[in-house]
Amino acid sequence: MKDAMQQLFAVDIGGTQVKAARVTADGQVLELRKISTPTTLPAFRELAAQLTAELGAQASAVGIGCKGRIDEATTRIEALPGTMNYLEGHTLSEIFPFPVPIRADNDARVALRGELRWGALQGFSDAIMLTLGTGVGGGVISGGHILRGATGLAGHLGHYTVDPAGATCICGNRGCLETIFSAKAIEAAAFSIVHRGVASTLLDKAPHPTCAEVFAAAQSGDPAAREITDRAIDALGGALAGLTYIFDPQIIVLGGQIAGAGDFLLNPLRRMLRERTFSMLHRELPIVRTALDDPSGVLGAAALALEATANC
Ligand SMILES: [Zn+2]
Structure with missing residues (x-):
């Protein structure tokens, strides 16, 4: 009691x-x-x-x-x-x-x-979790232990390199996942489209469309918005496949505001992950959203x- x-x-x-x-x-x-x-x-x-x-x-x-x-x-x-x-x-x-x-x-x-205590990871010993928000946070549990690394850096999955020659990140690395897939990166790409006057429904949201507005426009079929989300989702899908080969998780959990895009985001990720890992894993790796409100x-x-x- x-x-x-x-x-x-x-x-x-x-x-x-x-x-x-x-x-x-x-x-x-x-x-x-x-x-x-x-x-x-x-x-x-x-x-x-x-x-x-x-x-x-x-x-x-x-x-x-x-x-x-x-x-x-x-x-x-x-x-x-x-x-x-x-x-x-x-x-x-x-x-x-x-x-x-x-x-x-x-x-x-x-x-x-x-x-782990109250949500989608109860009972799991090996998992990858990413929080898809302003930036991209990460955490890894392996063999029942939350990975910390030598200095506490382990699990910063947002700084996983997906483009070695890509944009400079706040961490000092280049082409990190969060330079392509994060609310800030997506909003920066949307601003670029609006600023250049590309034909898009995003012009109605000028000068600064939000990440949620970009995803909504993409889901409505706006080609320019779709170009942004496709590039971001491809980067995340590639990162998840790479991380799977490193950590061999039982499950991948996605949280944060962008995970709210639901199946529009999760289905292409599931397809990419299957294409890139099935021949080694011989099973579908579940990708789910966080369970806690x-x-x-x-x-x-x-x-x-x-x-x-x-x-x-
Ligand atoms: Zn970085």
Whole structure:
């Protein structure tokens, strides 16, 4: 009974929003806040203090998911390129000063934990998960263990190279998956079309069609939009095949806003994966969507917090 009464403070720090919640030990979200991600360190500290005071008072453990490379032992943000770079080198347990156990990890790896505990990955020991959002996050479980690598970098599947001579990525690599398949990459391609005045229904959304609008136009048969989504889906399909040969998963799980495109996205991926892996696998590899409702990042953070209490 004491577990059911336990209250967790769960935080998901993303590039667009910070989500914070009070969550029960069985995954019920009691209260949730979503705030635009601050653009400076002082503003972030202020927000962290405010959320801690408002939502964390009764928490017995804290779980935090954050973009970038996080040291799980110290909660220090070791590397965080992009708009939240001001957090790099700072320690989350110092920014969120709780007297209770606190755990932090890469946001996609945290989302993977949520799916393992309560979602589509329950019972699986070998799986690949990608979160298809502003960027592309990833997590891998192999032989029942979540892969971390030597420095916590393992599982950054969005930086899997799909075009060695491709565009420069925020990570410093070139032709990463997320330079072609991510909301930002798709929106950049759409802006290019609109800016050049190519005949397309996307002109109605000028000057900045959203990723969702690009997918909607493609599904309606707009050739220019279809060109963008076809290229993106081909890149993701190729990446999934390559990752399958590396990790030999039982299942592939896709989350994030773009996974909302459903079968328009999943069916070509399934076809590509079958074409490229069946002769070795001799079976269909399931590709499914995450099972947890948004905000799965918060539930993943709650699952991480539970791990902290289990080790006390
Ligand atoms: Zn990259």
